Amino acid sequence: MSKVVEISPTTRHEGHSKLVLKVNDEGIIERGDWISITPVRGLEKLCIGKTMHQAPKISSRVCGICPIAHTLAGIGAMEASIGCEIPQDAYLLRLILQCANKLHSIALHDILALPDMYIPGTETKINPFTAEEPVRTVAKRIQRLREIGQTIGEIAGGEPVHPSNPRVGGMYYNISPQAKQKLFDLAKEALPMAIAQMDFMNAVFKNFEKRETVTVGKTTVDMPKEFGYHNQGYMAVDSIFQSSSLDFDPKWDPNRWTDVTPWDWYMGECEVSLEDPDYPIGGTSKIGTKAWPQMQACTSIPLYDGQPVEVGPRARMVTFKNFDHKGAMGQNIAREMEYPDCLYTIIDALDALDCNGSVLADEIPQGDGSLGWNANEAPRGTDVHLAKVKDGRVQMYNLLVPTTWNFPTCSRALEGAPWQLAEVIVRAYDPCVSCATHMLVVDENKKIIAQKLVQ
């Protein structure tokens, strides 16, 4: 007889979500629903009628961890709609900003992921806040990597959180030679640290994957062989940056995308029948609690070729670098492997950057209502923004953000794992639930069939 257990809220990721899990007598997940319960903020709706300059600045506020992705995808979508090509040096500054943000985001996720893990060869779980070695050195390294990521973003992008420098048509300013040198020095400093950090994290993740058992709270569970595996596909448009409908050879196709409502995808009404007051910290939901994922989920379900897909570092690695490590730890390892790329790209872009180059297009068309899109490879995966701009105003704006793509995929990946480890699988997706929550649902003909607005 299967039982239902609910973890609400989930922790150590961005935003507000919960897990509703149907488990068998051994506590193994038969069907899992991971859903957003972050209130819908309705940004796509409220951007309609606003200027093309303002809308991306609003969508930046969707999330403070990856605002770069939303700013750049938003501006990129506006530029794609109006048909505006930006100068090379603006492109390079955006690329630097993109990589700087990814650097900080990976480092931040390290802090969130580490407490699930063990110091290799020991039974000691890692507490990133401990003053003891070897963890202290790692924690300090993470902080410095984040600091460097944010500082590079601050200089190239104007602000590390909600970048002010990007604008429709390019950037507001280029940087001085002195600032360029500072960025170069910082990237040089970070490179060996990032490589050391990657090596450390990957040793930790591989160690976890090889364990026989894992302890969560007071319970010890067996580590499944195929931890976090799923059979969904992958979607990625670039190994680092972006693709847009302005490209000669666009890497994403709006015709392959459809949405379904949570109603079509998630479980119906159910009642919690299993409870563990020792689940750290504060226990699971009480027996008798009603859960209704179909109704409670605050995201739409985007499909590519009719299927949920995985997006993120592994999807990029699989698509562009023949990566083949599956499961939750494969996802974590792929993310770590992006560390050096961020810094090599920043260094190359700085080499190419001309501090005296113009960073604003000579002409910025006002748009005729054509559809344009930009897909940004955000830290957590493909962030597609679609827009129609006419006379400088937004007529349509739609966001398909990484964690929205990952919600249904990750739900499938929960199957076969002990429910106590469900959150470890979720965290491997580095979820950003605020990002994921803002809902419009469209059918095959891109007609809006459902929307949920701020109550």
Place this chain on the structure above:
Amino acid sequence: MDMLGKYKTCVAARSTSSEILKSSQDGGIVTQMFIYALEEGIIDGAIVAGPGDEPWKPKPMVATTPEEILAARGTRYNISPNMAVIKESVRKYGLDKVGIVGTPCQMQALRKAQLYPVGMRYVTDKIALAMGIFCMENFSYQSMKQIVEDHCNVDLHSLKKTDIGKGKYWAYTNRGAVSQIPLKVTHKYEQPGCHVCLDYVANMGDISTGSVGSPDGWSTVFVRSTNGDNIWKKAVEAGVFEVKAIDSVKPGLDLVTKLATEKITKNQKELEHRAKMGVNKGLRNPYI
């Protein structure tokens, strides 16, 4: 009320560089200090009122070379929103140690940002040297134009220097002519915001300087903070300033105190007046 603010020392001083003194307003304290600090690595750039698009219209700029600092010498008697580029200085220019010059209200803005950094992320820990300049009142660009062109009868393009002193507004031209008008003519052109200002000698600067109190070509200097004191001592030791005790010069601190008291008392009255401006209601008082 404390009219001159807190300070460690007060002296009369001027730069020992004749090059700087050639076009500085008074003793060239601000320009000399920034160039010295830049060369010593105390700052890696300074926010100054640089030349603008129109004659005598200042434009805040981030100067990173002695040439740029020199180009900003002299007082422009109209508003230069120096704080507006403070973020730019640490972003686009990538500065780590920022110098900034400003009127008392701008020093207040700076200190407020340091204590309450609303929208000022990663800015305020990079302030390395704040140079305050004395200020009785300021004008809009239109006002200055009116005063110089209509009242002093001088074309702004020929203007070499303006100065307020001895109860008069002075305009000197490139070709050697001098005009002066009584200050009371200029009162109606003052920017109204200055009428609630309770700081004359830039109480919040690390170092503050002005002309009043010292002879022509010299400046009155208050060294206020520990940071300002360290830098000032080093600069004097390096021989970039000529220094005299303030009580050895005329008219000295008495005049500074007198003018400060006049400004503060007058503006305090204005604040009280504004509090009772309407019938049973008043205007906002930013100090409470």
